Amino acid sequence: MRTLLVTGGAGFIGSNFVHLAARQNPTDRIIVLDKITYAGNRDNLSGLDVEFVQGDICDGPLVDELVSRSDVVIHFAAESHNDNSLRDPSPFVDTNLVGTFTLLEAIRRHARHLHHISTDEVFGDLPIDSPERFTEETPYRPSSPYSATKAGSDHLVRAWVRSFGVSATISNCSNNYGPYQHIEKFIPRQITNILDGRLPKLYGTGEQVRDWIHVDDHNAAVLQILDHGRMGETYNIGADNDHVNNRQVIELICELMGVEDYEHVADRPGHDQRYAMDSTKLRRELGWAPRYTDTETGMRAGLTQTIAWYREHEQWWRPLKQQVESGYQERGQ
Numbered sequence: 001m002r003t004l005l006v007t008g009g010a011g012f013i014g015s016n017f018v019h020l021a022a023r024q025n026p027t028d029r030i031i032v033l034d035k036i037t038y039a040g041n042r043d044n045l046s047g048l049d050v051e052f053v054q055g056d057i058c059d060g061p062l063v064d065e066l067v068s069r070s071d072v073v074i075h076f077a078a079e080s081h082n083d084n085s086l087r088d089p090s091p092f093v094d095t096n097l098v099g100t101f102t103l104l105e106a107i108r109r110h111a112r113h114l115h116h117i118s119t120d121e122v123f124g125d126l127p128i129d130s131p132e133r134f135t136e137e138t139p140y141r142p143s144s145p146y147s148a149t150k151a152g153s154d155h156l157v158r159a160w161v162r163s164f165g166v167s168a169t170i171s172n173c174s175n176n177y178g179p180y181q182h183i184e185k186f187i188p189r190q191i192t193n194i195l196d197g198r199l200p201k202l203y204g205t206g207e208q209v210r211d212w213i214h215v216d217d218h219n220a221a222v223l224q225i226l227d228h229g230r231m232g233e234t235y236n237i238g239a240d241n242d243h244v245n246n247r248q249v250i251e252l253i254c255e256l257m258g259v260e261d262y263e264h265v266a267d268r269p270g271h272d273q274r275y276a277m278d279s280t281k282l283r284r285e286l287g288w289a290p291r292y293t294d295t296e297t298g299m300r301a302g303l304t305q306t307i308a309w310y311r312e313h314e315q316w317w318r319p320l321k322q323q324v325e326s327g328y329q330e331r332g333q
Helices: 012-024 060-068 082-087 090-110 145-164 186-195 215-228 246-257 280-286 295-312 314-330
Strands: 003-007 029-034 051-054 072-075 113-119 167-173 201-203 234-237 263-265
Touching: 003 012, 012 029, 012 215, 029 060, 060 090, 072 090, 072 215, 082 090, 082 145, 090 113, 090 145, 113 145, 113 215, 145 167, 167 215, 186 201, 186 246, 186 295, 186 314, 201 246, 215 234, 215 280, 234 280, 246 295, 295 314
Parallel strands: 003 029, 003 072, 029 051, 072 113, 113 167, 167 234, 201 263
Antiparallel strands: none
């Protein structure tokens, strides 16, 4: 029996991780620390036997106390929405950098293990027609306040491993989709637009490519790294969907939901063009493989499941919808 401390465990990816970890390892004790900002929701953990603590990872005494009672820390807590980071970078600096520093110091004091969740966006982007993929050795080239602060948090973890001997692993994952994702994000925004009788919205021409991965595949990889990953190592996580652009994703959503049209809106400033992850190291060393992989079978199945979840959980997203769309409308998006 072990105790897991999951930071950001009431957010999208974190809450899905808690559900999966509780199913796969029912003897583990789980503590969730979450600030419950707009993107976190206590209801995401309904039905689970977990200890929930509402608090900030920048709160040193609180973090120290929770780390002291844990064996392993899985660090999901982050400000993560690019559009928000362009409007106000300050929360990203606080949570992603100061918060990670605060957590690392507690882990160093109590000699615990950390798994740090990061993103493919730290690598910047690739040309649309490039055959390349990001590997664990790709130099960092972040292009937004969000990705820059996540890059900084990765560097902090590596520095604490090398300088202080902290036990840690890192994973960099591609764009996630699935249940509990805030409706400001691309895929749930389009699904809830259609459910709400609105046209789906596509940034610009929609040529941007993301290596879309279902959140359950991401979290299954994290569990593999926790159990079998080598200390101090970084693992890329991707589902080989790096040939799928945003226009194809929105058209697949429209097809699955019986809608024929969508609207082009103003593109995001500095919009990265292509992300593509090489997860060979993770697959070879730890035996992980995604379930939802190619566009026609895997992603179709993953989107079908995701659409069904939002259709069945209207009470979860409905109170947010008008406010989210009003904000986008003000920006012409």
